[in-house]
Every structure is written in structure tokens, then in C-alpha cells.
């Protein structure tokens with residue numbers, strides 16, 4: 001029999017996509033509560049204590065409750081919520097950035113936020129290598145498909161098909177900022193401006209770089225080469241060599257666990273745009289959780305992923 005995996009919140013947007021990626025895999029036996037018991041603390045406690053792994057696909061309060069309910073068990077937890085992203089004792093579930101061994105051996109893994117995945121993938125290796133300053137006030141502009149807001153935002157977009165663009169987090173306090181700052185080792189919190197577009201899934205995360213004004217900044221070509229070396233051989237993260245005239249996000253895109261990174265520079269190398277494209281429900285959520293589960297359970301890292 002395979003490892004028992006409890007998906008807490010299996011009826012939600014992230015939970016359903018994780019179940020899709022795990023179904024048919026002989027290495028795992030899925031524990032999923034039925035509709036009548038899926039919110040019962042007693043049933044969830046029993047499942048957490050019976051499982052080898054639990055993936056929490058819940059809002060923050062319910063995720064914290066699940067961690068409390070798991071006390072005294074041996075279950076190893078992957079939390080997709082924001083609740084433990086910068087919490088002591090939790091490993092940040094971004095194996096390419098924190099190291100595969102760190103994730104593989106962890107008992108408490110916090111799945112990265114979707115926007116944070118793009119931001120950290122672009123910036124953390126470059127700041128770490130000293131090619132971009134840690135004490136710069138970075139900005140980050142991003143758009144997400146509406147599934148990023150879970151069932152509530154999906155229902156809102158179904159009811160109102162006239163929304164062409166929805167800016168939010170207008171008070172600049174988005175919940176992903178602390179993990180972005182922590183994982184990139186930044187002295188200052190980035191100024192983050194997310195928005196939602198009328199597409200079910202898909203995400204673009206961009207960091208504009210005024211290189212001419214930045215102390216000790218490398219050229220766009222050096223930045224691209226450094227990212228290519230850092231992610232060399234990764235089946236998930238692809239640093240693109242091409243510098244296209246346009247980048248398109250298709251409203252019809254299907255599930256994908258890939259992450260594509262671009263370094264776009266002007267002719268004299270004094271300005272650059274770092275751009276990440278991903279599926280908020282893929283490498284931004286469910287694909288990342290399955291990748292960490294694979295590592296923690298000793299399976300091939302990309303088994304079940306859509307690449």
C-alpha cells in the first residue's frame with residue numbers, strides 16, 4: 001500500500017487540482033472526507049492522525065486549526081495557505097531555491113504563494129549572487145487569473161463577465177510581501193501591485209529594473225546567464241533565451257506546472273524587465289505541492305506534474 005495522503009480542503013480550487021495530479025498514482029492512497037464530514041474537526045483530526053502526509057488546501061484559519069489538530073501525530077504537512085510562509089520551523093516549499101534536500105527532509109512545508117513564486121524565482125538567485133542589490137526598493141507588477149481568489153472569486157467572475165481588470169491590495173499590504181522579502185533577503189519590502197484579469201488561470205509577474213540607477217547591478221545579459229546557470233537542467237523552471245516582441249497569456253490555457261522566466265533588456269543595457277509566466281494553480285499552488293510531496297516521499301520529483 002502507498003503512503004496515505006489526506007487532502008484537507010479537497011473540495012476547493014487548489015485541493016481539486018492536487019487530487020487530479022495524484023489520482024492514478026500507485027504510490028499514494030488518497031484520504032478525502034465526504035461532504036458531510038469535510039468540515040468536522042473530529043473527522044479531520046482522525047484523518048490527520050491516520051495519514052502519512054497532509055496537504056492543507058484551506059484558508060489560513062482552517063490551516064492553523066489543522067496544524068493544531070495534527071498535534072501528537074506523525075503526519076508530515078504541506079500547507080498551501082499563507083499561514084506559515086515565514087513561520088519558524090517551517091521549510092519554504094520551493095526546492096529550486098531552498099534546496100531539494102531541505103524540502104525532502106522537512107516535516108512542515110509551507111507551499112509558496114503564487115505571485116511569490118514568480119518574484120522569488122526571478123530575484124532570489126540574482127540577489128544571492130550579488131548581481132542585484134539587496135537594499136534596493138524593488139517594485140513588482142503582476143496579473144492573475146481569477147481562480148487565484150478561490151471559489152469566491154471564480155463565482156464573482158462567473159456572475160459578472162464585464163470585469164476587464166481588477167486592481168486590488170490598493171493599500172499596498174498584500175499578504176505575499178513578507179515571504180517575497182524574506183526569501184530574497186531584501187532589506188526593504190517590495191512595492192507590489194497585483195491585479196486580476198478575466199481568465200480562469202495564468203499569471204504574469206514582472207520586476208522592472210532601472211539598472212542605470214542601481215548600485216552594483218549587472219547587465220541584462222549577465223542576469224539572464226546567471227538565472228540560466230541557476231536553473232540549469234530544471235524540468236520545471238525554464239529561463240528563456242528568446243527576447244520576444246510580445247508575451248501572451250491565453251485565457252484558454254490549460255493546467256501547467258512550468259515556470260518560464262524572461263530577462264528583457266533595452267539596447268544599451270541600462271533598463272531591464274524580469275518577467276515570470278506561470279499557472280497560479282500549477283507551480284503557483286497545486287503543482288508546487290505535488291513537487292514537494294514527491295520529494296518528501298522519495299518519488300521522482302516531477303511525477304504527476306504537467307510540464
Ligand SMILES: NC(=O)C1=CN([C@@H]2O[C@H](COP(=O)(O)OP(=O)(O)OC[C@H]3O[C@@H](n4cnc5c(N)ncnc54)[C@H](OP(=O)(O)O)[C@@H]3O)[C@@H](O)[C@H]2O)C=CC1
Pocket residue numbers: 008009010011012013014015038039040056057058059060062080081082112113114147148149150151152280281284285
Ligand atoms: N487558488 C490559487 O491560485 C491559490 C490558492 N492558494 C491557497 O490555497 C488555499 C486554498 O485556496 P483555494 O483552493 O483557492 O480556496 P477555495 O475557497 O477554492 O477552497 C477552500 C476549501 O476549503 C474548504 N473549507 C473551508 N473551511 C473549512 C474547514 N474549517 N475545514 C475544512 N475545509 C474547509 C472550503 O469549503 P466551502 O467552500 O464549502 O466553504 C473550500 O472547499 C488558500 O489558503 C489559498 O490562499 C495558494 C496559491 C494559489
Ligand SMILES: CC(=O)N[C@@H](CCC(=O)OP(=O)(O)O)C(=O)O
Pocket residue numbers: 080081082112113114115144145146147148149150153175176194196284
Ligand atoms: C487573484 C487572488 O486573489 N490571488 C490571491 C493569492 C493566491 C495565492 O497565492 O494564495 P495564498 O497566498 O493565499 O496561498 C490573493 O491575492 O490574495
